[in-house]
Amino acid sequence: MQQQGNIQVALIEDDTIVRHATSQWLQLAGYQVLEFADGLSALRGIPIDFPGVVISDIRLPDIDGMQLLPQLLERKHDLPVILITGHGDVDMAVHALQDGAFDFFEKPFDPDRLIEAIASAVEKRQLQDSANEREQYLQQVQGLEKTLIGRCPAMVALREQLVKIAAFDTNVIIYGATGCGKELVAHSLHQVSTRSKKAFVPINCAAIPESLFESELFGHESGAFTGAIRQRIGKFEYADQGTLFFDEIESMPANMQVKVLRTLQENTIERIGGNKQIHIALRVVAAAKEELLDLPQFRQDLFYRLNVAQLYLPPLNERGDDVLLLFSHYTQQIKKDCRKISPSEQNILLNYPWPGNVRELKNVATRFSLDKTLSVGDILSRGPNQNSSQPQTKHSQLSLAIQLQSYERKVLHETLSFYNGSIIDAMDALDLPRRTLNQKMVRYGLSRADYTNP
Ligand SMILES: Nc1ncnc2c1ncn2[C@@H]1O[C@H](COP(=O)(O)OP(=O)(O)OP(=O)(O)O)[C@@H](O)[C@H]1O
Ligand SMILES: [Mg+2]
Structure with missing residues (x-):
């Protein structure tokens, strides 16, 4: 007979002689047996996360096995419950199978067959448990993807x-x-x-x-x-x-x-x-x-x-395109319909070293979402610790190239606003060829659509 180690069996049987005999048999087969003489004490004594198999007589002095079954399954829907029926209760037992019992035996039964049934219930349960564990693992990993x-x-x-x-x-x-x-x-x-x-x-x-x-x-x-x-x-x-x-x-x-x-x-x-x-x-x-x-x-x-x-x-600068993923996550979290960034802004984000890692990126994304006039380049050129509400005098500490770019963007933004997004008028006013104007708009993340009146 196979040794079952630490597997527990809860045995519910009011007939003391039958209970002791069955219990002995189960213990010889290597199971640990918890004995109960009625349904209510079994409900009290079987732990909610009971890891074993339940064997219950159908006829009990208080609640019968048919009432006990749904209460046990409510706690743990895949708990294997094997019912023992007296003579003439077979109809009831068939119903019990439909209600989720694992198996049933009619008295008198062959103890070896009961042991076999327990072994197969245990095996099924172990397979189910490892499937549940795997399922839970995958769900947890998936859940984490969002945070x-x-x-x-x-x-x-x-x-x-x-x-x-x-x-x-x-x-x-x-x-x-x-x-x-x-x-x-x-x-x-x-x-x-x-x-x-x-x-x-x-x-x-x-x-x-x-x-x-x-x-x-x-x-x-x-x-x-x-x-x-x-x-x-x-x-x-x-x-x-x-x-x-x-x-x-x-x-x-x-x-x-x-x-x-x-x-x-x-x-x-x-x-x-x-x-x-x-x-x-x-x-x-x-x-x-x-x-x-x-x-x-x-x-x-x-x-x-x-x-x-x-x-x-x-570090964030070793996470490749995750920079863009995080950026769009944070901008959309702040503003659902936040403007998209241009390809050149994407490049700026991907090439920036991110000394402050995700926290710095979150700050940049927040400023970008809250101030429509700022491009990614503007925000980064102002330095990681400065926020958009700080005075412009900080510019004097920045390189000439960055100050010129910032000024150029400001002029383009004001011109496009003044002409309600008309490219022809902006080309005329700034005396720029169309191609150059387009390139600069892409570089600074300016989109014509943001300036046209609805
Ligand atoms: N992979 C990520 N996905 C989403 N948000 C992130 C991710 N990593 C960090 N953040 C966010 O970035 C910010 C900084 O993260 P956190 O405070 O955990 O960093 P830290 O390593 O503890 O920083 P410090 O070393 O300064 O204490 C937090 O707002 C956090 O929610
Ligand atoms: Mg920390």
């Missing part, structure tokens, strides 16, 4: 890796330059993990003064130190059962690295000024801009604790 945008091979691989890592409850380090999406990735990891219903607690290690770090993380009891007027719950406790995100972990002070390591080893904390050990179950996700192992100030033992899995975000 963690990018079609370049590195981003496609990153989404797949992220979903796989999320399923294992391990610590993760996310590497990437500024504005690459590290926090977005950390949050996505939390969202697709089993911890998603609990808190995602970010903590920026570079932004907390060293003197407040410990109390931020561990919390404190009232009166623990001067200024600790009330009790305060720390980030570790908030993140219990959820995800704690250490942003810029390379900036964590050395003495805190020791305390964090100890907490991760022991899974308990004490609030400052308190002496109660509080158990916490954490997943830690850390973000860093540099390889932590290369940093002498970062403790190796903490590094190894965190470094169970890693995700690497490439």
